[in-house]
Amino acid sequence: MDVRINQGYIITDSCHVGDSEFVLGVHSTAPQQFVTWKCSNQTDYYWGHYFSDLFAAQKDLVARAQEELQYLEEKRQNPVRQKAPGYSPWGEVQTCETLCPGAYSVSTAGHGGVMVHRDLADKVFRKEAKECGFAEGVYLCFEEDCDGPVALRELMDKKLYQAPVNQYFRPGEYEAVINRSLQTYHPEYWQAREKDLKEKGQPSIQRKKKERER
DSSP: OOOOEETTEEEEEEEEETTEEEEEEEESSOTTOEEEEEEETTTEEEEEEEESOHHHHHHHHHHHHHHHHHHHHHHHHSSSOOOOOSEETTEEOSEEEEEETTEEEEEOSSOEEEEEEHHHHHHHSOHHHHTTSEEETTEEEEETTTTHHHHHHHHHHTTSSOOOOSSSOOTTHHHHHHHHHHHHHOHHHHHHHHHHHHHTTOOOHHHHHHHHHO
């Protein structure tokens, strides 16, 4: 059996739930450092939870598998219906804007963010984008300000959400704000997106800017 290693961690345990796999790893040079990840295709590891205690890491591995079971059970009981969320990780939802079917911008008394149904995120979001959010029930959640722009950028890239043009934003200004935020707070995601666009032959923001400057 091949040894699996990611970011210096040797994968010692794994748990499969449906099409998902959750793994536990121990650091190869620091044996008191542990991590759990969700994994796709045995190569893509994301949503890492880090620990300095093996038992805590084992509990987290089991808890993540149980959460996935709960998600699949809810999905089985409600296979089609995707209603707007009434509750969020930030509290009771006070306002909710539907960005597209399955994606919502929500606000609460004190905070908010973007909530994307996990089925939709799995279909259209890049792996690097999903790493910027966190799972909460059937939703992948992106906290407002720093993380929310990741979800908005992904939805705009897939033509599922159109940048608003209104009294606050002239054409192109909304996307410019989103892009500046991503370059500041999520440079790794931004670089991955630029690389993906280049490989697909689509013009990136950087290339468009250089063309305008000529």
